[in-house]
Amino acid sequence: MGLIAAIAILMEFPSFRPHGVARKVDFAGVLTLIACLVPLLLGLTWVTDYGWGSMRVESLIGFSILMLGVFLFAETRASEPVIPLALFHNPIIAICSVASFVLGMGMFGIIIYLPLFMQGVMGVSATQSGSLLTPMMMAAVVGSIAAGQFTSRTGRYKVLALTGSFLLAVGMILFARMTGDTLRVEVVRGMVIVGLGIGLIQPVYTLAVQNSAPREHLGSATASTQFFRSIGSTMGVSIFGSVLLTIYKHDFANGVPAGTPSIALRPFNNPLMLAQIRPQLEAGFGHYPGGLQLLKLLMANVRLSLIHGLHAIFVVGAIIMSCAVVLNAFLREVRLKSRMNVETEVG
16 A cells, blocks of 8 residues: 555656745754653553552653643744644634644544454454444545535535534444443444544644645644644553553452452453453363363453443543534634635745
């Protein structure tokens, strides 16, 4: 797929070579932004392994906050900043940035744990859980095509943001209502609703920002929207993962049969890998008298603990996506620029 995309760009993508334009790279902004993001991503990645209170995580996040302040200071001094802070004086760009962050946190932070629900609670294989995600992807394609047609015909985008975020909130509420008795068709129903919401809302923020940003800052404005969505999704995955593991470990420890050797519990510290190592666990526990019966009890305990942990993060996801609906209600709609308007500006 990457090779096809590269060939398509090489053959069909137009080449623009501006003349007489001098650019000054904002090295201070680039370096301080990297110094802010790398520790933040490392800290959030290690939260699930070491916890929020560990020195490693706290020091990384603290350093990231410090470098954020340095980055903002550098941007106020740069002649051509990486992220022009004046952009956020525009209410459309400000709302789109915040909404992209919330969308990334709520949407990607939850969807990544759906396969865990299907494998750990419903008992499907990794291959089957991947297949069950297909309806969501197909619905997202349909929603994206519908959004493009609607925008090109009406020139409006706010209704797409509201409808898409509402569908995402409804889908998250359906996920929050899932239990150990949930049928596959019910999961697929929620995925289709979420997929339609994703397809409708994905292009909206980029379109709105590009439509309202000054032409000289078009690249920075577009990149900032994607940036906030990526940071939101990273934080969502980490925060929800931390909540899930905290609840899981607490409930699992309470349900462990008395006298169970600690070495037998070691593989259960991370429920994300249990479905993949189930055959090895059965082989290992099978060497001991009553081992398979103990494994059955432990796996049942895993299932109950996962139900509680996943329910909690699905509820939080539903709340976050409901907040996204409110945010999109404040998104101001500006008439989309036509091709003639753009050509006039460029000319």
